[in-house]
Amino acid sequence: MSRRAFQLVTALNVFLLSLIVVSGGVVRLSGSGLGCPTWPQCGDGSFTPHSEYALHGAIEFGNRLVGLVVGAVVLITPLMALRLRGGRRRDLTRLSFGLWLGYLGQAVLGGITVLTKLHPATVAAHFLLSMVLLWNAVVLDRRARQGAGQVTPAVAPALLWLARLLVVVSAGVLVLGTVVTGTGPHSGDSEHPARFGFDIVNVSQLHADGAMLLTGLVAAMAFAVRVTAAPAAARRESLVLVAVVVAQAGLGFAQYFLGIPSVLVALHMTGATVMWVVALRLWLAMVTRPALTADAATAATTAAPATPIPGTETPAAGVPTSDAPAPDATPTPGAPALPAPAAVPLALGAPRP
Ligand code: HEM
Numbered sequence: 001m002s003r004r005a006f007q008l009v010t011a012l013n014v015f016l017l018s019l020i021v022v023s024g025g026v027v028r029l030s031g032s033g034l035g036c037p038t039w040p041q042c043g044d045g046s047f048t049p050h051s052e053y054a055l056h057g058a059i060e061f062g063n064r065l066v067g068l069v070v071g072a073v074v075l076i077t078p079l080m081a082l083r084l085r086g087g088r089r090r091d092l093t094r095l096s097f098g099l100w101l102g103y104l105g106q107a108v109l110g111g112i113t114v115l116t117k118l119h120p121a122t123v124a125a126h127f128l129l130s131m132v133l134l135w136n137a138v139v140l141d142r143r144a145r146q147g148a149g150q151v152t153p154a155v156a157p158a159l160l161w162l163a164r165l166l167v168v169v170s171a172g173v174l175v176l177g178t179v180v181t182g183t184g185p186h187s188g189d190s191e192h193p194a195r196f197g198f199d200i201v202n203v204s205q206l207h208a209d210g211a212m213l214l215t216g217l218v219a220a221m222a223f224a225v226r227v228t229a230a231p232a233a234a235r236r237e238s239l240v241l242v243a244v245v246v247a248q249a250g251l252g253f254a255q256y257f258l259g260i261p262s263v264l265v266a267l268h269m270t271g272a273t274v275m276w277v278v279a280l281r282l283w284l285a286m287v288t289r290p291a292l293t294a295d296a297a298t299a300a301t302t303a304a305p306a307t308p309i310p311g312t313e314t315p316a317a318g319v320p321t322s323d324a325p326a327p328d329a330t331p332t333p334g335a336p337a338l339p340a341p342a343a344v345p346l347a348l349g350a351p352r353p
Contacts, residue, residue, distance in 0.1 A: 001083045003144070003292065006092075009077055010141040013099060016070045017137050018273045021130045023063045025269040028123065029186055029262040030059055067110075074103045077140075089148050095140035102133035120182030120196055127178055131171070131276055138280040147290035154231045154288045162221055163234075163283040166241075169214050170279040174272060176207040186265055204256055211249045218245045221282070230286075237282035244275045 078096035082088055106129055113122040153160050180203050181187060182196040222238040224230075248271040255264035 001080045002085050006080050006084060007141070007144045009073065009080055010137070010144045012073055013077060013137040014134065014141050014277060016066075016073055017130065017134050018277060020063070020066050020070050021127065021134075021273045022266070022270050023066045024126070024130075025266055027060050027063045028118070029266050031056065067107075071103060071107075074099045091143055091148060092140065095136060095143060098136040099133065099140070102129065102136055105129055106133065118187075120187040123187065124175075124178035124182050128175065131174055131273075134273070134276060135280060138277055139284065142281070142284045143289075145292060146288075147292050149290045152288050153286065155225070155234065155286050156228060159221075159224055159228060159230065160286050162217065162224065163286045166214070166217050166221060167279050167283050169210065169217060170276060173207065173210040173214050174276060176203070176210050177268075177272060179203050180207045181265075184260060186260065186262070208249075208252060208256075211245075211252060215245050215249055218242050231288070233285040234282060237278055237285050241275070241278045241282055244271060244278055247271060248275055 077099055078093065081093045081096040084092070106126065109122065109126050109129055113119070113126050116122050155163075179196060179198065180200070183198045183200050183203050184195070187195045218238070218241050222242045225235045225238050248268065251264060251268045251271055255261065255268055258264065
């Protein structure tokens with residue numbers, strides 16, 4: 001399996017896992033959550049919607065179809081990671097299997113959400129698990145474009161901490177957002193919504209306060225990456241994040257004062273998903289790893305024939321150059337075992353994003 005094909009699939013994972021958050025949101029906001037009253041079937045004994053469930057059934061069914069496509073892509077990702085040309089990499093394999101785990105969790109949680117008649121706690125958990133799954137997918141996508149091995153900060157420590165703080169505060173704003181939703185009319189079942197018993201004004205205020213804190217941090221980050229020698233990717237992502245967060249906050253206020261119309265809420269949810277992906281990408285842009293070409297060279301070395309051709313043996317094994325075997329690169333079966341100790345302390349001692 002070529003690296004390029006694998007990278008395409010990792011990017012597709014990020015896109016599709018974002019898409020399903022939006023399509024799932026449309027299901028809830030259009031009141032189609034129980035459009036298919038049973039799960040995994042849509043009505044008694046059928047996997048497709050009956051005419052009696054009409055539009056809601058079609059929307060819910062469409063969401064399940066998106067879920068199937070996502071499932072297919074998630075399913076093939078670890079299989080591709082195991083068959084990567086030039087040797088498999090443990091980090092990519094683990095992250096790929098993480099997608100399986102998350103997808104399975106989402107399938108179970110989706111079923112529980114239907115069984116609990118869209119209780120807000122399960123609806124919120126469903127959304128938040130999607131964010132965890134997206135985290136996994138974004139990290140996998142980034143790693144698939146880098147070589148294995150040592151992580152090096154590409155910015156000053158303070159900036160790296162600011163990026164981490166941004167991710168934490170973003171996650172907090174997402175959690176508070178689901179609390180606001182669970183307290184309001186869009187909590188789940190459109191006809192008889194169960195709700196968290198909080199005061200809607202108070203939780204909205206708290207959520208908006210978190211968003212304001214986030215806006216300040218993002219502005220600080222955009223400024224800091226400009227005045228320091230930060231990587232171009234970090235500058236780019238920080239600008240995108242400023243735009244997304246400002247638009248998102250504007251949408252938040254607009255929907256609050258306009259009585260939370262479904263269309264704006266759907267846009268707000270989409271914005272939240274995009275913001276999360278960009279915040280993660282910004283954080284990942286703050287550190288570097290060896291270039292993929294170095295890694296490919298390593299893999300080629302690792303995949304050398306078990307019996308070296310006379311006269312072609314090289315002292316590469318054990319030479320701690322940038323092409324040295326990465327600690328998390330699994331040698332191709334049958335290849336000579338390359339000593340990893342030279343690389344291991346580097347990886348253990350290296351700061352992680
Ligand atoms: C970066 C800024 C923001 C982010 C990332 C964000 C994120 C979210 C998320 C994830 C939800 C839950 C979506 C769902 O489960 O349907 C939500 C709901 C909500 N947010 Fe925000 N939000 C932001 C800013 C704001 C602001 C400034 C306000 C202003 C009051 C606001 C008002 C609301 C309201 C009213 C809801 C409930 C909508 C509903 O009934 O479903 N948000 N937000």
